[in-house]
Amino acid sequence: MANKKELRIGLIGCGFMGRTHSNAYNRIRNFFPELAYIPVLKAACARNEERVKAFAEQWNYESYETDWKKLIERDDIDAIDICTPNDTHAEIAIAAAQAGKMVLTEKPLARNVEEARKMVDAVEKAKVANTVWYNYRRIPAVSLAKQIIDSGKLGKIFHYRANFLQDWTISADLPQGGEGLWRMDANVAGSGVTGDLLAHCIDTAIWLNGSIKDVNAVTETFVKERMHQLTGKVEKVGIDDACIFHCHFANGSLGLFESTRYARGHKALYTFEINGEHASIKWDLHDLNRLEYFDHSDESRVRGWRSIHVTDGDQPYMDHWWVPGLGIGYEHSFIHQAADFLKSLETGEPCSPTFRDAFETQQVCEAVLESAASGSWKEIE
Numbered sequence: 001m002a003n004k005k006e007l008r009i010g011l012i013g014c015g016f017m018g019r020t021h022s023n024a025y026n027r028i029r030n031f032f033p034e035l036a037y038i039p040v041l042k043a044a045c046a047r048n049e050e051r052v053k054a055f056a057e058q059w060n061y062e063s064y065e066t067d068w069k070k071l072i073e074r075d076d077i078d079a080i081d082i083c084t085p086n087d088t089h090a091e092i093a094i095a096a097a098q099a100g101k102m103v104l105t106e107k108p109l110a111r112n113v114e115e116a117r118k119m120v121d122a123v124e125k126a127k128v129a130n131t132v133w134y135n136y137r138r139i140p141a142v143s144l145a146k147q148i149i150d151s152g153k154l155g156k157i158f159h160y161r162a163n164f165l166q167d168w169t170i171s172a173d174l175p176q177g178g179e180g181l182w183r184m185d186a187n188v189a190g191s192g193v194t195g196d197l198l199a200h201c202i203d204t205a206i207w208l209n210g211s212i213k214d215v216n217a218v219t220e221t222f223v224k225e226r227m228h229q230l231t232g233k234v235e236k237v238g239i240d241d242a243c244i245f246h247c248h249f250a251n252g253s254l255g256l257f258e259s260t261r262y263a264r265g266h267k268a269l270y271t272f273e274i275n276g277e278h279a280s281i282k283w284d285l286h287d288l289n290r291l292e293y294f295d296h297s298d299e300s301r302v303r304g305w306r307s308i309h310v311t312d313g314d315q316p317y318m319d320h321w322w323v324p325g326l327g328i329g330y331e332h333s334f335i336h337q338a339a340d341f342l343k344s345l346e347t348g349e350p351c352s353p354t355f356r357d358a359f360e361t362q363q364v365c366e367a368v369l370e371s372a373a374s375g376s377w378k379e380i381e
């Protein structure tokens with residue numbers, strides 16, 4: 001495209017997130033034509049040649065690699081996008097930054113704070129643009145919640161409540177580890193629901209309500225041993241199957257968070273509610289275009305929860321889509337983040353959450369796990 005600067009992308013990992021990111025890059029040209037940068041899909045990378053070749057063709061990549069180190073060595077690539085399991089994030093991101101590439105990585109930033117700190121150091125030392133795909137921030141209703149809170153409409157905030165509930169690991173026959181089930185293996189995932197699901201809730205919470213000061217948590221592993229797909233042996237399960245924690249935010253409000261993969265009937269129920277002095281807000285991923293809003297300053301006879309359908313052109317991101325009243329979906333949060341990353345290259349402003357922002361979430365996750373292990377409150381350092 002004439003007059004456009006190119007951001008040449010090398011994407012690693014062709015699973016679920018590989019697809020959401022590739023879809024995002026492919027749609028930018030059509031829906032964000034004002035951006036100075038356009039993504040160019042230079043290469044996709046995964047270990048299995050047959051699969052990565054098919055993936056590259058399906059999603060319009062110009063080429064493919066089977067070794068991420070080769071991808072990073074290529075001088076026709078500007079940005080490395082990491083869509084691989086959590087145990088690979090640190091090594092790939094650090095190598096990419098050292099090679100002078102911009103780095104986008106999937107969440108959680110890393111398996112633990114130690115890895116995450118090295119990643120932050122690497123991107124900051126190399127001065128390369130970076131972002132972490134905590135994509136829920138970019139759902140228009142969630143972005144609108146941020147605008148409402150920042151405008152002061154809620155007043156002093158008292159409570160922040162979030163849940164992320166699933167039910168896919170209830171069967172004791174489900175094996176752990178290996179393709180498709182790496183989330184069940186603590187060595188690969190770093191943790192269970194805390195790093196996988198609560199990390200999202202914590203990122204959104206810090207964004208909307210500020211820093212978390214201290215936490216008190218309980219975790220449970222309901223099925224203690226499972227067959228490991230890679231070793232063929234029954235092994236101890238190291239992940240947290242469920243986690244509940246409460247906390248103090250720096251602004252004085254109380255937080256209550258719950259996540260589990262044992263809530264029968266729930267596939268991906270991410271909800272949050274915020275109660276302030278003057279107003280409250282709630283949101284539900286299953287109805288993601290809606291923001292529920294209660295404003296105590298409304299005339300009392302008609303006061304009640306408003307269900308705002310966040311689809312109008314003056315609401316966040318919506319001027320890029322259809323006409324008022326028509327909803328968008330999960331995949332759009334990734335398109336918005338990709339667009340914001342490209343915009344950040346134009347403005348020179350960081351694209352939040354940066355590695356440093358995501359480091360704070362990592363610290364909270366680690367404090368949650370430490371609190372659960374010790375049975376005591378843990379401050380965020």
Ligand SMILES: NC(=O)c1ccc[n+]([C@@H]2O[C@H](COP(=O)([O-])OP(=O)(O)OC[C@H]3O[C@@H](n4cnc5c(N)ncnc54)[C@H](O)[C@@H]3O)[C@@H](O)[C@H]2O)c1
Binds near residue numbers: 017196
């Ligand atoms: N932002 C979100 O909402 C969200 C949702 C799901 C997953 N994630 C995160 O995205 C990452 C990937 O998760 P997923 O669900 O896409 O997993 P997935 O299992 O669907 O895909 C992972 C891919 O990485 C490939 N891979 C693994 N090791 C590799 C290596 N060394 N080199 C090249 N390719 C390798 C696998 O073959 C697979 O194609 C994880 O960090 C996860 O936490 C984020």
